[in-house]
Amino acid sequence: MGSFNKQVAIITGAASGLGLVISHKLLNEGACIGLLDINEKALNEQFVNPEKYEELIGLDLTDQSQVEAAVARIIGRFGKIDILINCAGITGETNIKSHDVSAENLQKVFEINFMASFYTSKAVLPHMLAKNYGRILHIASIAGKEGNAGMLAYSASKAAVIGMTKVQGKEYADTGITINALAPAVIQTPLVDAMPEMQVKYMTEKIPMKRTGTLEEAANIAAFIVSPENSFTTGFTFDLSGGRATY
Numbered sequence: 070m071g072s073f074n075k076q077v078a079i080i081t082g083a084a085s086g087l088g089l090v091i092s093h094k095l096l097n098e099g100a101c102i103g104l105l106d107i108n109e110k111a112l113n114e115q116f117v118n119p120e121k122y123e124e125l126i127g128l129d130l131t132d133q134s135q136v137e138a139a140v141a142r143i144i145g146r147f148g149k150i151d152i153l154i155n156c157a158g159i160t161g162e163t164n165i166k167s168h169d170v171s172a173e174n175l176q177k178v179f180e181i182n183f184m185a186s187f188y189t190s191k192a193v194l195p196h197m198l199a200k201n202y203g204r205i206l207h208i209a210s211i212a213g214k215e216g217n218a219g220m221l222a223y224s225a226s227k228a229a230v231i232g233m234t235k236v237q238g239k240e241y242a243d244t245g246i247t248i249n250a251l252a253p254a255v256i257q258t259p260l261v262d263a264m265p266e267m268q269v270k271y272m273t274e275k276i277p278m279k280r281t282g283t284l285e286e287a288a289n290i291a292a293f294i295v296s297p298e299n300s301f302t303t304g305f306t307f308d309l310s311g312g313r314a315t316y
């Protein structure tokens with residue numbers, strides 16, 4: 070028995086980093102979860118006991134028809150969707166000035182960071198409306214609020230996610246559905262490990278607490294945001310930046 074007992078969640082990017090720890094926290098607290106990731110092999114390695122509470126789905130979230138099929142599969146298996154957490158994301162090329170950014174790379178980043186979160190929220194909202202209850206959390210980034218030099222595609226795509234959160238929060242405010250975002254600074258995950266050292270140094274030095282955030286800190290705040298207790302906050306971007314954000 071836990072605080073998410075009998076709740077059904079969909080978590081994207083569940084095979085790694087933030088999505089992985091948030092998934093384990095919600096599973097430990099009683100949720101049934103559709104775990105979505107393009108890296109099916111890693112999903113199978115990370116979730117070794119999937120029988121009762123887990124539905125592992127390997128898919129490309131940038132393909133809307135695959136997202137719709139995944140949501141239908143989870144409804145078929147668990148009967149409802151209470152929670153959606155969009156963690157899947159990529160940085161694209163970084164440590165690069167705007168005049169050197171390729172349109173292809175920028176589009177690819179938008180496809181996964183913005184479009185995929187649009188596809189998943191569009192697919193789950195009718196099911197949440199039918200029950201008059203839902204919690205959606207889009208993982209954005211401090212880069213979307215402040216703009217990180219060297220990260221045009223990433224920063225702009227996350228700003229778009231924050232914009233979508235504000236719109237969706239207002240649109241469904243008179244239902245039982247809340248829609249919020251989370252803007253972390255640096256949390257050490259494979260996404261950060263893959264970035265140029267200079268870019269990570271630039272981001273970490275901007276954090277007044279002079280450290281990176283922990284996965285546990287990320288999982289704890291995410292769990293609160295998608296809990297029934299978080300009932301009077303919607304369209305809002307929560308902070309997880311060690312003091313970097315001032316608004």
Ligand SMILES: NC(=O)c1ccc[n+]([C@@H]2O[C@H](COP(=O)([O-])OP(=O)(O)OC[C@H]3O[C@@H](n4cnc5c(N)ncnc54)[C@H](O)[C@@H]3O)[C@@H](O)[C@H]2O)c1
Binds near residue numbers: 085
């Ligand atoms: N780690 C940080 O410091 C940090 C800071 C701010 C925001 N974020 C955001 O948090 C989220 C999670 O980041 P992370 O650090 O855990 O990254 P990560 O690289 O550890 O995990 C991302 C997951 O997304 C999956 N994915 C990527 N493209 C996909 C696609 N097309 N279809 C399905 N799955 C796909 C990957 O396979 C991977 O498992 C991202 O949106 C990221 O932008 C992270």
